Amino acid sequence: MKSITTLVCTFTLVAAFGAALASPALAGPREDIIAGFMAQGAGPANPANGQKMYEGTYGTGKPGTPKCTTCHDISPQKGGQTRTGKAIEPMAVSRTPARFTDKKKVDKWFRRNCSSVIGRECTAQEKVDFISFLMTQ
Amino acid sequence: MTSDTHASAARSTKSAARPVKVWDLPTRIFHWTLVAMVSIGYLTGWVFAENTMGLHLWAGYITVSLLVFRLTWGVFGSEYSRLETFSFSPVHILSHMKELATLRPVRHYIGHNPTGSLMVFGLLIVLSTITLSGLVVLGGEENQGPLAGIASYAAGDMADVVHTSLVILLLTMIVLHVGGVYMEIKLTGEKLVRAMITGLKTVPAGTPALKHRKARPFAATIVITLFVSFAGTLLWDFSTMAPSGLATLPPSGTYESECGDCHMPYHPSLLPIASWQKMMASLGDHFGEDASLDEQTVAEITTYLTQYGSESWDTEAANRFRTVNPQKPLQITETPYWISKHEDISPDTFKRKKVGVKSNCGACHTDHYTGRFDDQKIKIPPQE
Numbered sequence: 326m327k328s329i330t331t332l333v334c335t336f337t338l339v340a341a342f343g344a345a346l347a348s349p350a351l352a353g354p355r356e357d358i359i360a361g362f363m364a365q366g367a368g369p370a371n372p373a374n375g376q377k378m379y380e381g382t383y384g385t386g387k388p389g390t391p392k393c394t395t396c397h398d399i400s401p402q403k404g405g406q407t408r409t410g411k412a413i414e415p416m417a418v419s420r421t422p423a424r425f426t427d428k429k430k431v432d433k434w435f436r437r438n439c440s441s442v443i444g445r446e447c448t449a450q451e452k453v454d455f456i457s458f459l460m461t462q
Numbered sequence: 463m464t465s466d467t468h469a470s471a472a473r474s475t476k477s478a479a480r481p482v483k484v485w486d487l488p489t490r491i492f493h494w495t496l497v498a499m500v501s502i503g504y505l506t507g508w509v510f511a512e513n514t515m516g517l518h519l520w521a522g523y524i525t526v527s528l529l530v531f532r533l534t535w536g537v538f539g540s541e542y543s544r545l546e547t548f549s550f551s552p553v554h555i556l557s558h559m560k561e562l563a564t565l566r567p568v569r570h571y572i573g574h575n576p577t578g579s580l581m582v583f584g585l586l587i588v589l590s591t592i593t594l595s596g597l598v599v600l601g602g603e604e605n606q607g608p609l610a611g612i613a614s615y616a617a618g619d620m621a622d623v624v625h626t627s628l629v630i631l632l633l634t635m636i637v638l639h640v641g642g643v644y645m646e647i648k649l650t651g652e653k654l655v656r657a658m659i660t661g662l663k664t665v666p667a668g669t670p671a672l673k674h675r676k677a678r679p680f681a682a683t684i685v686i687t688l689f690v691s692f693a694g695t696l697l698w699d700f701s702t703m704a705p706s707g708l709a710t711l712p713p714s715g716t717y718e719s720e721c722g723d724c725h726m727p728y729h730p731s732l733l734p735i736a737s738w739q740k741m742m743a744s745l746g747d748h749f750g751e752d753a754s755l756d757e758q759t760v761a762e763i764t765t766y767l768t769q770y771g772s773e774s775w776d777t778e779a780a781n782r783f784r785t786v787n788p789q790k791p792l793q794i795t796e797t798p799y800w801i802s803k804h805e806d807i808s809p810d811t812f813k814r815k816k817v818g819v820k821s822n823c824g825a826c827h828t829d830h831y832t833g834r835f836d837d838q839k840i841k842i843p844p845q846e
Contacts, residue, residue: 409725410818440752
C-alpha cells in the first residue's frame with residue numbers, strides 16, 4: 326500500500342516537473358525574443374551556424390576569453406564555470422529551461438560575451454542562430 | 463592532618479632534615495595549568511594557523527581566571543603562597559643576586575627566594591597585561607569579546623603591539639625562570655621541580671621552627687565570587703553592545719545578483735570608495751572580461767558601494783584593505799595585506815576544486831559576506 330502511494334506521488338511530481346519544463350517552450354517569452362531579433366533584420370534561424378559559434382575559437386575579443394567554451398562546457402548539456410570558479414548552468418534549453426526567456430538578461434549577456442569573445446557586438450542573425458542551436462540541445 | 467605534623471615537627475627547634483609542605487595543592491594546580499595555558503596560547507597565537515584562534519581565546523580566558531585566583535590566593539592561601547612571604551626589599555633582592563653571582567651554595571629559602579620572587583611578581587604583571595591587551599585586540603581588531611562594542615580598530619592595533627612585545631618578554635622570562643630554577647637546583651641541591659608536583663621541600667637539618675599559616679579557602683571563595691560577579695556584570699554589560707567596527711549593510715539584490723552572476727559578491731567593505739568607483743566606471747574591461755551593465759544599474763551599484771565602501775567600516779578587513787596596491791587598485795588579492803596574510807597558503811590549496819581561484823574568499827572564509835572575516839570561521843576545504 327505504501328509503495329503504491331509512493332509511486333503515485335512520484336508520478337505526480339514527475340508530471341508536474343515535466344509540465345514546468347515544457348511550459349516555457351509553449352509559452353512565448355523565448356519566441357518573443359527571437360521575433361524581436363527578426364524585427365531587427367534577422368532572417369530564418371540557422372542552428373548549424375549557432376553551433377559553429379558556440380564551439381568555435383575567435384581570439385578576436387579579450388585575450389582571456391577566446392571562445393564561448395572558455396567558460397561554458399563544450400557540451401551544452403553540461404554546466405560550465407566562470408574564470409572565478411562560479412558554476413554556470415548548462416546552456417541547453419532542455420537542461421536549463423529558463424534560458425533565453427528574460428529579454429534583459431539575453432541582451433546583457435550577448436552584449437558582454439560577444440564583446441569579450443568576438444570583440445564586437447553580435448548581429449541579430451547571430452543571436453537568433455545561437456539561441457536556435459541551444460533550443461535544439 | 464599534615465599541617466599538625468609540621469607544627470609538631472617545628473616545635474623542636476633543632477631537628478633533622480625533614481620534608482615540609484611548601485606549595486599547597488591549589489598553587490601547584492595553578493602553576494601547571496598556567497604552564498599549559500601559556501603553551502597553548504603561544505602555539506595557537508604564534509605558531510599554528512589563524513583558525514586556531516578559538517583555542518587561543520580559551521587559553522586567554524583561563525589564564526585570566528588563573529591570575530584572579532592566584533592574586534586572591536596570594537592573600538588567603540597557605541603560608542608560602544602568600545605574596546607577603548616572598549615580598550623582599552630591593553636591597554635584599556640585590557644582595558641575593560650578588561650571592562648567586564658567586565655561583566657558590568647560597569642561603570636557603572623555603573618558599574620563593576628573593577630573585578625568584580622578583581620573577582613571580584614580574585610574571586604576574588606581564589601575564590595580566592598580556593591578557594588584558596589581548597582583550598583589547600580581540601575587541602578592536604576582531605570585533606569579538608566583551609570589548610567589541612568599545613575598542614576601535616586603532617586601539618586594537620595598538621594593543622596588538624603591546625600584546626606581541628610582552629609575549630616576547632614573557633618568553634624571555636620563561637627561559638630565565640627555567641634557568642633560575644636549574645641554577646637553584648645546582649646550588650642548593652633542592653629538587654624544585656618535584657616540589658612543584660608533590661608540594662614538599664626538604665628543610666635542612668637545624669632549620670628553626672616554621673610558622674605555617676593555613677589557607678583560608680572560604681574567605682578566598684568569597685573574594686573571588688565578589689570579584690567575578692562585579693567584573694562579570696561589567697563585562698556582560700559591555701558584551702551586549704553592538705560591535706563598534708561593523709556598519710549595517712542593507713542587502714542589495716541588484717549588487718548581489720549583478721556582481722554575483724560571475725563571482726561571489728565581495729563585501730563592500732573590502733575596497734575603498736575610490737577603487738569601487740573606478741571599477742564601476744571601467745566595467746567594459748573588468749579583469750579581462752566585458753562586464754558592462756546598463757547605465758541605471760551601474761548608477762545604482764555605484765551609489766551602494768560608495769555608501770558602504772571600506773571607509774564606512776572599522777573592521778580589520780576594511781582597515782587593512784583600504785591600503786591598495788597603487789598599480790592594481792581594483793584587486794583585493796593584490797593588496798599588501800592580502801598577500802602577507804596568504805603567503806603560507808600553498809598554491810595547491812587555491813587550486814582545490816572548491817576554491818579554484820584566489821578571489822574566491824568564501825571558499826575558506828565562511829563568514830566573508832559579513833565583512834568580519836573571523837579567524838575561527840576559516841575552514842579550508844580539504845584535498846579531494
